[in-house]
Amino acid sequence: MIVGSVFKSSYLVNEDIFISFRDTFKDHNSLHINDNHAIKHGFKSKIMYGNILNGYISHLIGELLPLKEVVIITQTINFKKPFYLNQTISLSASINEFYESVKIYDIGFEFHNSNDILIANGKVKIKALI
8 A cells, every 4th residue: 555545435324324333332312313302402313323434444444445454553533523314425535654664554534424524534543464
C-alpha cells in the first residue's frame, strides 16, 4: 500500500442493519428506537447507532485494503452529525503514513451522508503482519 492511496465505499443503513445492531448489542436507548422521542430532542427521526460506522471501518480494513494480513492497533472516531435509517453513507479513507520499521499504516477516514455532510471522521492504525 502506498501513502496517499484512497479507498472508497458506500453503505445503505437499512432496517436489517439497524435491527441486527439493536438486537446483538441490546441497546434500546430511546433516541435510537423511538421516532417521537428523537424528534422531541431535535432530530428528524430516530438516529442510527454511531457504532454501526465501526463495522464499516472493519469492512475497509478486512475487505477494501489490498493487504489482508493486518490487525488494528488503534482507532478513533469523531461523531459530527447523526444519520438516519435508509440513508446511504459514503466512506473515504486514505493512507496518511507508513512507519516501515514497525510496519504500521496510519489511515484517515471520513463518513458523509447522501447530502455530502460529514457525519464522522477519525483515524485507524493497522499493523502489517507480513
